[in-house]
Amino acid sequence: xxxxxxxxxxxxxxxxxxxxxxxxxxxxxxxxxxxxxxxxxxxxxxxxxxxxxxxxxxxxxxxxxxxxxxxxxxxxxxxxxxxxxxxxxxxxxxxxxxxxxxxxxxxxxxxxxxxxxxxxxxxxxxxxxxxxxxxxxxxxxxxxxxxxxxxxxxxxxxxxxxxxxxxxxxxxxxxxxxxxxxxxxxxxxxxxxxxxxxxxxxxxxxxxxxxxxxxxxxxxxxxxxxxxxxxxxxxxxxxxxxxxxxxxxxxxxxxxxxxxxxxxxxxxxxxxxxxxxxxxxxxxxxxxxxxxxxxxxxxxxxxxxxxxxxxxxxxxxxxxxxxxxxxxxxxxxxxxxxxxxxxxxxxxxxxxxxxxxxxxxxxxxxxxxxxxxxxxxxxxxxxxxxxxxxxxxxxxxxxxxxxxxxxxxxxxxxxxxxxxxxxxxxxxxxxxxxxxxxxxxxxxxxxxxxxxxxxxxxxxxxxxxxxxxxxxxxxxxxxxxxxxxxxxxxxxxxxxxxxxxxxxxxxxxxxxxxxxxxxxxxxxxx
Amino acid sequence: xxxxxxxxxxxxxxxxxxxxxxxxxxxxxxxxxxxxxxxxxxxxxxxxxxxxxxxxxxxxxxxxxxxxxxxxxxxxxxxxxxxxxxxxxxxxxxxxxxxxxxxxxxxxxxxxxxxxxxxxxxxxxxxxxxxxxxxxxxxxxxxxxxxxxx
Numbered sequence: 001x002x003x004x005x006x007x008x009x010x011x012x013x014x015x016x017x018x019x020x021x022x023x024x025x026x027x028x029x030x031x032x033x034x035x036x037x038x039x040x041x042x043x044x045x046x047x048x049x050x051x052x053x054x055x056x057x058x059x060x061x062x063x064x065x066x067x068x069x070x071x072x073x074x075x076x077x078x079x080x081x082x083x084x085x086x087x088x089x090x091x092x093x094x095x096x097x098x099x100x101x102x103x104x105x106x107x108x109x110x111x112x113x114x115x116x117x118x119x120x121x122x123x124x125x126x127x128x129x130x131x132x133x134x135x136x137x138x139x140x141x142x143x144x145x146x147x148x149x150x151x152x153x154x155x156x157x158x159x160x161x162x163x164x165x166x167x168x169x170x171x172x173x174x175x176x177x178x179x180x181x182x183x184x185x186x187x188x189x190x191x192x193x194x195x196x197x198x199x200x201x202x203x204x205x206x207x208x209x210x211x212x213x214x215x216x217x218x219x220x221x222x223x224x225x226x227x228x229x230x231x232x233x234x235x236x237x238x239x240x241x242x243x244x245x246x247x248x249x250x251x252x253x254x255x256x257x258x259x260x261x262x263x264x265x266x267x268x269x270x271x272x273x274x275x276x277x278x279x280x281x282x283x284x285x286x287x288x289x290x291x292x293x294x295x296x297x298x299x300x301x302x303x304x305x306x307x308x309x310x311x312x313x314x315x316x317x318x319x320x321x322x323x324x325x326x327x328x329x330x331x332x333x334x335x336x337x338x339x340x341x342x343x344x345x346x347x348x349x350x351x352x353x354x355x356x357x358x359x360x361x362x363x364x365x366x367x368x369x370x371x372x373x374x375x376x377x378x379x380x381x382x383x384x385x386x387x388x389x390x391x392x393x394x395x396x397x398x399x400x401x402x403x404x405x406x407x408x409x410x411x412x413x414x415x416x417x418x419x420x421x422x423x424x425x426x427x428x429x430x431x432x433x434x435x436x437x438x439x440x441x442x443x444x445x446x447x448x449x450x451x452x453x454x455x456x457x458x459x460x461x462x463x464x465x466x467x468x469x470x471x472x473x474x475x476x477x478x479x480x481x482x483x484x485x486x487x488x489x490x491x492x493x494x495x496x497x498x499x500x501x502x503x504x505x506x507x508x509x510x511x512x513x514x515x516x517x518x519x520x521x522x523x524x525x526x
Numbered sequence: 527x528x529x530x531x532x533x534x535x536x537x538x539x540x541x542x543x544x545x546x547x548x549x550x551x552x553x554x555x556x557x558x559x560x561x562x563x564x565x566x567x568x569x570x571x572x573x574x575x576x577x578x579x580x581x582x583x584x585x586x587x588x589x590x591x592x593x594x595x596x597x598x599x600x601x602x603x604x605x606x607x608x609x610x611x612x613x614x615x616x617x618x619x620x621x622x623x624x625x626x627x628x629x630x631x632x633x634x635x636x637x638x639x640x641x642x643x644x645x646x647x648x649x650x651x652x653x654x655x656x657x658x659x660x661x662x663x664x665x666x667x668x669x670x671x672x673x674x675x676x
Contacts, residue, residue: 056665056666056667167585169581169585170538170585172581173581173582173585176574176577176578176581177545177578179574180545180575183570183571183574187567189565189567190558190566190567192567194557194571195549195552195571218611221607222600222604222607222608222637223600225600225603225607225637225638226600226603390640392635392638392640392641393649395607395634395638396630396631396634396635396653397653397656399607399610399611399630399634400627400630400631400653400656400657403611403614403615403618403626403627403630404623404627404657404661404669407614407623407669408661408667408669411669412619413618413619416611416615416618417612417615419611420608420611420612423607423611427599427604429538429541431599432535432538432541432597433534433535433538433597434538450570453565453570457562457563457565458564462561462563464562
């Protein structure tokens with residue numbers, strides 16, 4: 001299909017501006033801001049909770065809504081960081097350092113405005129980059145055979161499960177567990193029932209929903225009940241207090257644009273994403289600043305840069321997800337899962353053959369970001385009140401969504417039991433230091449990888465060199481190999497340095513607050 | 527501090543070895559492995575199982591030679607939350623959504639001690655109303671609100 005730019009934009013706008021899609025876009029970004037503001041619940045949990053609902057929706061509004069929750073939470077996350085010194089989402093953790101300091105100096109309004117505007121600019125730049133490069137990447141990927149896809153998925157899995165996690169080995173182990181869970185059910189090639197243990201319900205396989213609801217819904221609740229304090233605050237933020245000084249304006253633009261660039265780059269790579277991008281942006285701003293000493297005592301650059309970075313990253317994360325069908329993070333794996341529920345396989349064909357879905361989604365990103373700007377500046381008072389909702393009211397509601405969501409898929413209590421099994425397993429693994437996120441990545445990608453591996457080996461008549469000989473597959477394999485080498489190197493270095501860790505911690509670029517923040521964030525958002 | 531081995535990682539490794547060995551042996555015994563050109567249904571799970579076993583050993587082995595702590599589960603939240611969800615699963619087919627949700631909330635609330643019984647009941651009613659509005663009214667999913675017996 002050959003369409004020029006205007007045609008695509010028109011198709012996209014027509015899709016995005018239907019009443020139905022607008023409604024779900026608004027609902028998504030509203031809910032995203034809501035859960036982003038609340039420290040106890042993030043976009044990952046929320047998307048897991050909404051997954052069963054997407055069963056009952058058309059694919060386009062379903063994805064528009066889930067995506068809205070995702071990028072909306074990055075707007076809301078900074079509100080809790082600034083007002084409470086508690087990150088609402090992990091990618092807003094670094095915003096605590098200077099954002100909360102500004103709040104203590106009575107400049108919370110300016111910090112919130114800077115965060116909303118830089119988020120919008122970062123998000124916008126991310127969308128523009130997505131619009132420019134997606135089709136080129138998709139056209140390139142049309143040439144990929146099964147060997148290339150297998151190598152690419154392996155790279156994605158290894159990168160996503162090792163780079164950001166505390167223990168790379170445990171990350172890989174969870175990916176493999178997810179692949180095993182994905183094997184349960186009827187084998188498409190031979191028709192054999194694998195690991196069904198005589199259960200009728202298991203012959204259809206285990207979808208993403210049981211593990212997602214169990215490990216991110218129920219396990220999270222169990223782990224958070226004792227840990228989370230509710231954030232009672234009385235401070236109110238008026239529109240007037242948001243007016244920035246001329247000095248603020250002058251300091252705002254550089255960090256925002258640099259942050260957007262950093263975020264757009266790391267967002268598109270597997271395994272990095274918003275958290276890393278925001279920390280990188282903070283480190284860069286501190287380095288290029290004329291007087292780095294201001295950082296940590298309320299520098300507006302320390303809010304604008306990271307907030308632009310995490311929003312840009314959230315948008316460009318959709319590039320590999322939609323053009324290649326390879327998720328760079330667990331949230332993207334859930335988005336792919338939601339598409340697969342509707343029988344849509346993300347990849348180059350989606351971008352090129354389904355312009356209404358692809359361009360409609362992009363246009364909904366623009367609409368969503370404008371809505372978020374409106375939601376986060378004039379309505380900030382509402383979100384300040386949301387911060388005061390205590391967790392002991394919230395968690396029974398989360399459990400309600402888990403139970404009804406799981407039950408509504410087939411009107412069968414078996415799906416709820418499956419949730420319980422994964423909740424217990426998830427809690428045990430969490431106690432043993434495993435993060436649940438890689439399991440879902442393995443579950444989504446496992447069946448596809450097995451299929452690609454089989455086909456590649458049929459084509460090459462059993463020659464494993466097919467994954468290395470072909471230039472594109474070979475380079476993906478080389479990258480995977482480099483990541484593994486790097487991982488082994490850092491593990492050895494860390495094992496030697498455990499005794500010295502206490503002294504070296506304070507020297508990290510983000511300093512004390514980042515380490516503090518780590519405790520609150522923990523592994524819960526993966 | 528008492529000397530203790532890093533039981534967290536020892537247990538973690540053992541769990542992985544158990545799952546990995548089970549998957550590998552079960553797949554080898556019950557499914558056709560096939561050849562590399564024509565992979566049978568057993569080959570992929572067996573391979574995954576063996577790699578998992580190896581990783582389990584790599585995690586557990588060094589943990590015997592370093593200090594660490596036992597993992598400490600939070601028993602009350604874990605048991606009450608799981609019990610609440612199980613109560614929902616046990617009753618929803620028989621008694622319908624409303625009763626199952628009330629049970630879920632009233633049991634799950636006891637995981638924490640911040641709400642008294644009045645608060646718990648009020649919350650249960652609120653959550654049931656919310657669920658009905660979202661799933662029945664807004665999304666029009668046909669979930670039976672009440673049922674009596676089978």
